Amino acid sequence: MEATNETGTPTLATYRADGSSEVAPTDEELIQQAEAEVDTERYFRAAKLLQAVQNQGLLQPQHHRLLELAVSAQAIKDDLLLPHPEDGGWKKQSETHGHRDTSIYYKRVELFETWMPRWKVPRLGISKSDKLRETGRGNQVIRVGIDMPFPFRNRECVQHAVAIDSIGEDQTIVVKVDSLDEGTYDGGLEIGPAPKGTTRVDFHAGILFRSYPDNHPLMEKSKHDYPAGERLILLSVSQSMDAHVAGVPMSIINFFTRTVLGGMWGSLMKVAEEVRDGQRPLHQQAIQDKQELYGWLKDRVEVMLSNMGNGSEVKMTDSALLRD
Structure with a gap:
């Protein structure tokens, strides 16, 4: 049949x-x-x-890897869906209600959370990078180089990013990013050692797009007066990184992870707004050249917002099944 x-x-x-x-x-x-x-x-x-x-x-092996991906992605989503991150062991670092409503929490990884009008959904991109493999719309392996000031060695990260459409389960879109070690991967992709004089870092991140909950703390404390009926997106990001830096006091590392990363997040959002306003033509051209990914993301976000706005039933993911 x-x-x-x-x-x-x-x-x-x-x-x-x-x-x-x-x-x-x-x-x-x-x-x-x-x-x-x-x-x-x-x-x-x-x-x-x-x-x-x-x-x-x-x-087959690729099926087992898919099951592992689903379990780890579900864990990321469960964490980012917590209405109060404190329930998951997070500690609040800061909360702002100026140009953007943003809260930052920390533990072993960093959690950035902000809600915004749908036109502020950022086009997340990486500069100084090489695409090593691309399968489908949201499955990419990218090598990123990071120039470090003296006396630190330059850093490199090979990242595998996967976009997951879970609109049918709970009206969300998840992006999971993990660094890859040296070795051979699906399709014969070979990841060699880091170039001489460069240290490879470990990096993990999760990104969650969803329609904002009416009772979210950021909305309750917001000073913005958005037009009635304007649909908003809640964007949550968690990330952790081991840069393999030796000899740096823990106080400096804590300052960077708790404070500097918040500034970096603000800079990223500023870039997104400048792209939206036509002030970054090179970024806009890059988005136009990659409509398979960015167009898909825009369309799926529109579907998500439409479903949340018409009274459609939201079916929650059976996360227990994915953990069996």
Whole structure:
């Protein structure tokens, strides 16, 4: 029996991730459907389909890596969805309600959270970088070089970024970023050692886009008077980095992670606004040249906002299933 998913992709049975089906799919059909969901960045759905496979021996290494990705991405999302980050062990560093409403929390990683009108969704980009691999719209491996002042060695980070469309689960979009070590990866991608005189850093980040909750603390304390009915986006970002810096006092490291990164976040938002206002033509051209990714993100955000604005039921992700 043939059916189609919401993107029109043919499937071999009418299996649904909630466990119901009119025709029980075979393990091979479940795997095919999971791979089709991956093609549309729906990794959580793909993971649930793979978990439903009875003969787990049929799963290939790439399927197991997909399951690991779903578990780690779900953990990031659960953390960023906390209405009060203190419940997750975060400590508030600062909160501002000026040009932007922003709160910063810290623990072993940094959490930046800000809500904004939909036109302020930033075009996140990296300068001085080389793209090593790209599969799909939001699956990229990028090598980033960082020039450091004397006497520190230059730094390099090889980052794997994956965009996950979870609008169908809980009206969110997740981006997961992890650094890659030296080795061989899917598709024969070879990551060699860092160049001479350069230190490779470890980096992990999670980004969550969602429609802002009415009772969010930033909204309750905001000094802005937005027009009635204006749809807002809540953007949360967590990140951790080990720059492998020796001989630097912990007090300086704490100052950087708790204070300097907040300034960097403000600078990033300023760049996003300048791109929006046409003040950075090179950035705008880069976005135009990469419409497969940026156009997809814009379209999916519009779908998310439309769903949240028309009374549609929001189905929460069964995170327990992803952790079994």
